[in-house]
Amino acid sequence: MYNYDQDNDPIPHCLECGEILYGRPDKKFCSSGCRNAWHSHLRTGKRLARSLTLNGLAKNYKILEDLLKLKQSSCPLDSLTQLGFDPCLVTHQAEKMGRHIVYRCFDLAYSQSSVKIFNLHRL
Ligand SMILES: [Zn+2]
Numbered sequence: 001m002y003n004y005d006q007d008n009d010p011i012p013h014c015l016e017c018g019e020i021l022y023g024r025p026d027k028k029f030c031s032s033g034c035r036n037a038w039h040s041h042l043r044t045g046k047r048l049a050r051s052l053t054l055n056g057l058a059k060n061y062k063i064l065e066d067l068l069k070l071k072q073s074s075c076p077l078d079s080l081t082q083l084g085f086d087p088c089l090v091t092h093q094a095e096k097m098g099r100h101i102v103y104r105c106f107d108l109a110y111s112q113s114s115v116k117i118f119n120l121h122r123l
Contacts, residue, residue: 016041056089057105064108067120074118087112 012021016034021027029035063085067075077087092104100111100119110120 053089056086057091059084060086060089060105061108064105064110064120068108068122073120074116075120076116077112078115080117087117 012025012027013019014021014030014034015028016038017030019030019034021030029038063080063083067073077085081087089105090103091106094102094104096102096111100113102109102111103117104110104123107123108120109123110117112118
């Protein structure tokens with residue numbers, strides 16, 4: 001995909017291949033082939049982002065579930081991230097009555113401080 005700042009360039013270029021465009025000023029592609037390729041890249045990018053997030057959540061879930069199998073309800077964040085846990089990926093987050101936010105990864109809930117997760121349990 002061709003990358004450049006079209007807003008700061010008075011000469012229109014094809015969004016896909018960068019060819020200079022002639023004709024209508026609102027034209028974005030030099031050909032239907034380039035238009036199709038561009039939309040296909042866009043779809044692929046969105047699919048990829050979605051699947052990376054879902055894979056990350058699945059990995060987090062597996063790690064948390066393994067902790068529960070070991071009867072662990074807390075774990076240092078360092079150890080978790082070494083296993084591939086991504087603390088940014090949660091399916092739900094809610095303020096608790098107390099001081100801590102409760103995070104959820106599907107049916108597993110836990111709280112998190114700057115150094116560890118704790119009170120891990122299945123809902
Ligand atoms: Zn083109």
